[in-house]
Amino acid sequence: MRPTIFQCLMGGYLAIMFLVFSFGAYVAFELNRLSHINHIAAGVDSDVINIAESLSTRLRILVSIEKKHWISQDSDFYLLFSRRQDEFLEQLSLLESLIYENESSAFFKKALTFSHSYFNGVDDWKKHGESVSFSSYELKRNELVQTLLSSLKQIVQAGNRMRDEKIRISESISTKVLWVTIAFAIACIVLSLTVTLLTTRRIVRPIVLFQRKTRDIAAGKYMKIEELRAPREICNLAGEFNAMSERLQELDRLKEDFISHLSHTLRTPLTAIWEASEMLNKGIFDHDPKSQSQLMTIVGNECRRLIFSVNRILDLSRMESKMMDYRFVEADLNELIQSALSRLSPIAQAKNVTMNFLPKADLPRVLVDPDQLHQLLDNLIGNALKYTDPEGSITLDVQVPAAAGGLLHISVTDSGCGIEPHNMQDIFDKFRRIEDEKNTIRGSGLGLAISRHIVKAHGGSIWVESKKGCGSTFYFSLPPASLS
Ligand SMILES: Nc1ncnc2c1ncn2[C@@H]1O[C@H](COP(=O)(O)OP(=O)(O)OP(=O)(O)O)[C@@H](O)[C@H]1O
Numbered sequence: 001m002r003p004t005i006f007q008c009l010m011g012g013y014l015a016i017m018f019l020v021f022s023f024g025a026y027v028a029f030e031l032n033r034l035s036h037i038n039h040i041a042a043g044v045d046s047d048v049i050n051i052a053e054s055l056s057t058r059l060r061i062l063v064s065i066e067k068k069h070w071i072s073q074d075s076d077f078y079l080l081f082s083r084r085q086d087e088f089l090e091q092l093s094l095l096e097s098l099i100y101e102n103e104s105s106a107f108f109k110k111a112l113t114f115s116h117s118y119f120n121g122v123d124d125w126k127k128h129g130e131s132v133s134f135s136s137y138e139l140k141r142n143e144l145v146q147t148l149l150s151s152l153k154q155i156v157q158a159g160n161r162m163r164d165e166k167i168r169i170s171e172s173i174s175t176k177v178l179w180v181t182i183a184f185a186i187a188c189i190v191l192s193l194t195v196t197l198l199t200t201r202r203i204v205r206p207i208v209l210f211q212r213k214t215r216d217i218a219a220g221k222y223m224k225i226e227e228l229r230a231p232r233e234i235c236n237l238a239g240e241f242n243a244m245s246e247r248l249q250e251l252d253r254l255k256e257d258f259i260s261h262l263s264h265t266l267r268t269p270l271t272a273i274w275e276a277s278e279m280l281n282k283g284i285f286d287h288d289p290k291s292q293s294q295l296m297t298i299v300g301n302e303c304r305r306l307i308f309s310v311n312r313i314l315d316l317s318r319m320e321s322k323m324m325d326y327r328f329v330e331a332d333l334n335e336l337i338q339s340a341l342s343r344l345s346p347i348a349q350a351k352n353v354t355m356n357f358l359p360k361a362d363l364p365r366v367l368v369d370p371d372q373l374h375q376l377l378d379n380l381i382g383n384a385l386k387y388t389d390p391e392g393s394i395t396l397d398v399q400v401p402a403a404a405g406g407l408l409h410i411s412v413t414d415s416g417c418g419i420e421p422h423n424m425q426d427i428f429d430k431f432r433r434i435e436d437e438k439n440t441i442r443g444s445g446l447g448l449a450i451s452r453h454i455v456k457a458h459g460g461s462i463w464v465e466s467k468k469g470c471g472s473t474f475y476f477s478l479p480p481a482s483l484s
């Protein structure tokens with residue numbers, strides 16, 4: 001099944017939304033990593049560098065204090081050394097908590113040895129007096145101090161390296177995020193343009209096709225839209241368009257048929273009238289009053305036919321525009337049918353067709369416009385006579401079926417040519433005629449269309465039952481006066 005316009009647009013926008021969501025998740029992840037790296041670079045690495053540098057300074061201060069104490073033997077220096085040593089140890093343990101690694105453990109051991117060895121040296125000196133020289137002690141001590149200072153230098157350098165590395169990683173992450181953002185923006189623009197372009201193309205192309213086909217129809221070329229690659233709504237519209245084109249083509253054909261039938265209907269009486277007037281003008285029958293009066297009768301008959309045809313067309317257009325005036329009166333259906341039969345009996349006699357009707361007793365009266373009902377009965381009985389071969393028969397009947405809710409069913413049955421099943425519904429449309437093989441029976445295709453309007457205006461319905469070659473029965477229903 002083809003997707004609808006909404007589904008096409010939704011599909012495209014869901015793809016864009018998925019892209020935006022993935023991009024958001026990626027950016028959140030990278031920003032989190034960046035913030036973690038910056039935190040370590042700005043916090044841990046900077047702390048390590050600062051502490052290591054402060055430990056180097058403190059180490060030098062401790063060495064200078066112990067030298068002063070050794071030389072002056074002033075106990076204040078001893079106390080000062082002991083205080084500075086506590087601070088040194090505190091910083092040392094802080095550094096250890098930040099960078100404790102196996103390679104650094106030797107440094108921490110040596111640093112601890114350094115901080116305690118001075119007191120051991122002083123104790124030695126106290127025990128052995130002058131025999132322990134400061135220079136020999138200092139020699140041993142300097143070696144340790146140099147090792148510690150170079151280790152601290154290495155820690156500072158390593159801290160700087162780590163910090164630089166993290167800054168480099170941060171920069172590379174920022175650059176990556178920037179490029180991904182640019183790529184994402186381009187992808188979004190391309191995808192949006194593609195979605196818009198494809199959807200618009202799928203809508204605009206069929207619209208252009210519709211435009212072309214509509215122009216063709218306006219020019220009288222009834223084209224159909226065959227294959228259409230478009231959303232479901234437009235495919236449905238194409239189906240409706242084809243149905244409309246078919247209907248317009250049919251109406252066009254009906255219009256042509258109508259004009260040709262009508263021109264025939266009008267031309268025959270007009271020609272007869274014109275020729276009769278020519279003859280009278282030329283005085284051909286000046287000395288033959290009998291022929292003259294026959295000619296006048298023909299003119300009169302043709303004028304009546306002409307007026308009848310024009311009136312039917314006017315009646316139909318009034319009925320269609322709901323401008324028809326109906327004058328309803330209570331009437332007896334038996335009488336209405338009998339008067340119609342007697343009106344049409346000359347035609348039946350001329351054709352040798354028998355017409356049967358048994359008036360029903362106790363029929364409910366009906367509320368009808370007698371003129372219109374005459375027209376309705378004339379149409380149906382007239383058709384029966386027209387489409388029944390000589391020696392045939394026509395039967396009229398009135399029933400009040402129990403299942404019809406009180407409606408009266410009037411039927412006109414003939415032994416005529418019958419109607420094909422596929423034509424049974426169409427014959428009630430205006431100008432709709434079924435051409436017989438020889439095309440000898442003329443008509444304008446208005447009788448049944450007018451009949452349907454009349455029946456509807458009386459609150460009933462009209463239908464037909466027929467079998468080709470076996471005759472037809474036209475029914476119409478009327479409500480009794482009590483229900484109208
Ligand atoms: N009794 C019938 N038997 C067979 N076909 C019929 C009968 N009545 C109507 N039809 C078919 O229905 C068509 C439409 O009938 P309708 O009365 O509307 O038009 P018409 O008789 O051709 O012309 P008009 O009545 O306007 O002079 C007819 O052309 C005919 O083919």
Ligand SMILES: [Mg+2]
Pocket residue numbers: 379382383443446447448
């Ligand atoms: Mg007719």
